[in-house]
Amino acid sequence: MEENFSRLFFKDTIVVAGFKVAKSLSANEDRHCCHLEVSEDAGSTIYIYPKTSTVTALETTSMPVAPKYTYTPLNHLKGGTIVNLYGAVKFFKPPYITKGTDYCSVITIVDQSNVKLTCTLFNGNLDALPKVYKVRDIVRFHRIKIREYNGQMQGITSIGFASLTFDGTIGAPIAPRTSSKQYTFTEEEQKTIEELRIWAASNLSVSEPTAKLSGAQPMMFFDLTCQLVGKAEVDGSSFLLKVWDGTKCPYPSWKVLVEASDLEGDKALIHQLRNLTVDILVYDNHVQLAKSLKVGSFLRIYSVHSKQASSENQPDVSYIEFHLHGGTCYGRGIRVLPENNPDVEVLKALMDSANLTESQNVETVSSMELDSTFDNMSYESYAERCQQLSVTVLTDHQYLNDTPLNTILNSTAPQHYRIRAKLRTFKPQKLYQSVKLYCSKCNSLQEVPDGDDFDLILRETAATLLNPELHNKLWYDSAVWDTENQGQRKIAVHFVKHDELLQEPENTLIMVQGGMLKEIRKLSRRFKCIIPVKSTQEDLELLDLSAPFLLQGKIWHYGCKQCSNLKTIQSLSSLAAQEQPSWEPTEIAQALGIEPLQYVFVMKFTLDDGTGSLDAYLFDYEKFFQIPASEILTSNLLQEKMEMIMSVFCPPGKKLDDLPWLECFIRSYNVRNGMEQQVCYQIFDTMVAEDVV
DNA sequence: GTTTAGGATTCG
Numbered sequence: 001m002e003e004n005f006s007r008l009f010f011k012d013t014i015v016v017a018g019f020k021v022a023k024s025l026s027a028n029e030d031r032h033c034c035h036l037e038v039s040e041d042a043g044s045t046i047y048i049y050p051k052t053s054t055v056t057a058l059e060t061t062s063m064p065v066a067p068k069y070t071y072t073p074l075n076h077l078k079g080g081t082i083v084n085l086y087g088a089v090k091f092f093k094p095p096y097i098t099k100g101t102d103y104c105s106v107i108t109i110v111d112q113s114n115v116k117l118t119c120t121l122f123n124g125n126l127d128a129l130p131k132v133y134k135v136r137d138i139v140r141f142h143r144i145k146i147r148e149y150n151g152q153m154q155g156i157t158s159i160g161f162a163s164l165t166f167d168g169t170i171g172a173p174i175a176p177r178t179s180s181k182q183y184t185f186t187e188e189e190q191k192t193i194e195e196l197r198i199w200a201a202s203n204l205s206v207s208e209p210t211a212k213l214s215g216a217q218p219m220m221f222f223d224l225t226c227q228l229v230g231k232a233e234v235d236g237s238s239f240l241l242k243v244w245d246g247t248k249c250p251y252p253s254w255k256v257l258v259e260a261s262d263l264e265g266d267k268a269l270i271h272q273l274r275n276l277t278v279d280i281l282v283y284d285n286h287v288q289l290a291k292s293l294k295v296g297s298f299l300r301i302y303s304v305h306s307k308q309a310s311s312e313n314q315p316d317v318s319y320i321e322f323h324l325h326g327g328t329c330y331g332r333g334i335r336v337l338p339e340n341n342p343d344v345e346v347l348k349a350l351m352d353s354a355n356l357t358e359s360q361n362v363e364t365v366s367s368m369e370l371d372s373t374f375d376n377m378s379y380e381s382y383a384e385r386c387q388q389l390s391v392t393v394l395t396d397h398q399y400l401n402d403t404p405l406n407t408i409l410n411s412t413a414p415q416h417y418r419i420r421a422k423l424r425t426f427k428p429q430k431l432y433q434s435v436k437l438y439c440s441k442c443n444s445l446q447e448v449p450d451g452d453d454f455d456l457i458l459r460e461t462a463a464t465l466l467n468p469e470l471h472n473k474l475w476y477d478s479a480v481w482d483t484e485n486q487g488q489r490k491i492a493v494h495f496v497k498h499d500e501l502l503q504e505p506e507n508t509l510i511m512v513q514g515g516m517l518k519e520i521r522k523l524s525r526r527f528k529c530i531i532p533v534k535s536t537q538e539d540l541e542l543l544d545l546s547a548p549f550l551l552q553g554k555i556w557h558y559g560c561k562q563c564s565n566l567k568t569i570q571s572l573s574s575l576a577a578q579e580q581p582s583w584e585p586t587e588i589a590q591a592l593g594i595e596p597l598q599y600v601f602v603m604k605f606t607l608d609d610g611t612g613s614l615d616a617y618l619f620d621y622e623k624f625f626q627i628p629a630s631e632i633l634t635s636n637l638l639q640e641k642m643e644m645i646m647s648v649f650c651p652p653g654k655k656l657d658d659l660p661w662l663e664c665f666i667r668s669y670n671v672r673n674g675m676e677q678q679v680c681y682q683i684f685d686t687m688v689a690e691d692v693v
Numbered sequence: 694g695t696t697t698a699g700g701a702t703t704c705g
Contacts, residue, residue: 091700100697108700120698149699159694221702238705283705305703321705329702 069142069184071192075113079148082158085141086192087111088168088200091118092132094302094333097288098122105129106328109139112199119144119155121163129163131177133300133335133343136168136200138193140176167342170197211343212350213278214247218308218320221330224301225343227351227399228293229277230265232258237283237326239290242270243299244277246350252319253278254309265295266420268390268663268689269398276354280304282334284326289334296401298344303332351399391648391660391692394418395623396685405612413668413679421607422659423650428603431642435629437597439560445602448633449546449558455517457547458532462514466492467535475573476511477502491515493523494533494540496576509576509583511540511569524551529583533569540569542592549594550585554634557585559594567593599629605683607664608656616666616681624687648692662686 016038024035072083087109095103102122107130110116119141123129130139145158164176164183174190176183211225230242240256242265256279263270270277280301282290293299301324310318324332337344400418408417428434436445465488471478476494483489494511495502502508509529512520524530530551533540542549545564548556571591575581589596603618622628625642632638650659665685671678 093698093700098697100695102697104698106698106700118700122697154699156699219703281705303702307703323703323705325703325705327702328698328700330700332702 071140073113074109074111074115074117077115077117077146077153079146079153081146082143083146085109085111085117085139085144085155086196087117087139087141088196088204089132089135089137089139090116090204091135091331092137093328093331094132094300094335095126095129096285096328096333103129105132107132107139110204111196114203117146117153117155121155121157121161123157123161125179127179131165133337133341134168135206136197136204138166138168138196138200140164140166140189140193166193168197168200169342170194170201172342212247213245213249213276216249216251216253216278216306216320218251218306218318220306221303222306224280224304225298225337225347226301227298227347228265228295229273230263230270231290231293231295232256232263233291234258234281237287239282239287241280241282241290241293241299241301242277243280243301244273244351244354245347246276246352246354248276248354249278249320252317254319254321255279256281266390266402266663268393268661272393273398278320278322280322280324282324285328286324286326286332286334293334293336296399298337298339298341298347300335300337300343301333302335303330348399352396390420390663391689392662392664392686393689394663394665394685395687397665405607405609405614407611408666408668408681409612409614411668413670416665416667419607419609419664419666420661421609421664422656423662424606424608424613424656424659426603426605426646426650431639431646432633434601434603435633436600436602437558438600438602439563439595439597441563441595442560444560444562445600446597448599451517454547454556457543458515458517458520461532461534461543462489462516464534466490466513467537470535470540474500475576489514491519492535496572498576498581507583509572509581509588513540520551524553528552529588531569531572531588542566542569545594549592550588552583552585555630557589558597559589559592560597563595565593567591599633601625601629607662614681616664616683618683624683626688645688645692 016036018038020037021034022037024031024033027033069084071086074085074087077083088111089107090110091106091108093104093106095105098104100122102124103126105121106118107121108116108118121129130141132139140163141155142162143158143160144155147154147156162178162180162183164178164180164185166174166176174193176185211223213224213226216222224243224245226243226245228241228243230240232240232242234240234256240258240263242263260267282301303324305323305325307321307323308318309321310316324334397416397418402420403417405419405421408415408419435448437448438445466480471480471492471494476496478492478494481491481493483491492513494513496509496511497503505526506528508527509531510523510527511531511533512523513533513535515523515532520530520532531549532543532547532551534543535541545559545561549559550557569592571593572588575583575587575591586596588594598621601618601620601624605616605618607614607616618624620629625645627638627642632642648660649662663686664683666681666683668679668681671680
């Protein structure tokens, strides 16, 4: 016992069992009045748990006193023993369902002795089998039975078998993957893993022909890391997995024909990704596992076979088929990867950057040519049917799973969610009321002034006199018109020059004084920009900010009264002096010291997914409706388009059941209203599906 | 404390 205590280190944990509590004779201020008496004779047992650097771990089944496990090198194995082993994975079959009661995983390991051992591991619980994802992963097996089979040593699960698996990449975090709740893990073991990693790096070849769809070739077997977007039963012995990995298969690939109603998955997403997904048909023993997979999960499908094929009616058009054949040869199988797997992180990044728009717009050879082989039902019409079910699409984060509304309502803010819901109702019902002016500086929203307000301001200005001294300056030429039968009213137009020359009207900025609304409208059809002005003693000046500071075609630009700090009209001359004045509203605003207001749609959507209902705000410049908020008030066409969209989303007089689904992203956020805190929701990264518009 | 599978591609 003394000897064992000599192995104790500072901060190790010890557990003492079978001790006696006795009064301490050496009790004082620093020492407790009782002490523990431990002796071998009294049957005391001491457990020592060495201090660990990354994991604090205890193993329940550990033997008393410094349970330093001994690990047998693979060249020292004897039949009929139960041993602990370390090894690098040379080959493995991901867990598969046996004909018996268990899952089976076959794993061949090898160590520095260069002797390999094939282990046949069984367990009724998939999670209890080693979580090996790749060749070169490092495993630690405890209590594995060694026996002879066909003249060779074989490892097989025995009672109390437990395993840890580590990423085999040199330098990767040493984080054990295991289902064991408790396990030992010391610095010494960490060293063993690092050594094995280094050994494996130069002694185990990873034959990894392209793990990406973009590298798929017509004839190959490869491991595919991907996300499941759809699945369907095809017949008793085959099952369809529709997957993508954020890259595009360079060849046309087959589309397995299934009834739309048999396809499980988000129809809108399937449609949206139609040129990036591939169909993999899995057979026989893999069907059962495939059925249990959840759409949205990340998978590695091992030893997928890509096969070149062509249809009978079009022998010259060939395409790739993807099969996962029956059996488990060469480690054929499917494994679900956890979200935190490093390869999944890469996958997500690729999926994020996948240029969806491009793949949507460019009809690839694959879907067009293959359609013709689907006699009575083309993929397009099938996709159309899918599309009818969701009227919005996500512009990002497609890999996230849906969250039910009741879960969101019971969660704290702020968070992001992907949801699928129906639009029960929305406000305002009069769509023109949804357009507001927004100041991004002070976050204020205001109503869009109406033309009558502007007309009134123009009339007041027209009553003031022109100041001829302000006409014809260096940077503008001026012209004055008299009016007929309108008393003293005169109209002055100041043409801003560029390079001391006048430009074409469609490129020209003019400043107008004394004009009526009708006249200004007429001028705005001809000239690029109009700034309404008045004159004072010293200079031309902008009108009140209740009026637009700039008119471009039909768009009237307003400034924020709160945040603007008006400069002189003279400031515009610096813009005019630029090499190629673009007359961008933001530049003009900046020159004039105006904080421009932006046109936005502000609406409240009452969404319902059957589990709950919540109000989500839509705050949209253009993206959601694909209609610029700045243009809708002056365009009948755009107004009709928006009305049509809303009537598709929420057709009047229809029951909730008959409404289409909306796929949305929403964010929750806290709003303080006096003393009360309230959670609000806002829609983002979502837009109306192309087919609806 | 049984059985399963026991590495070694392709019917579809």
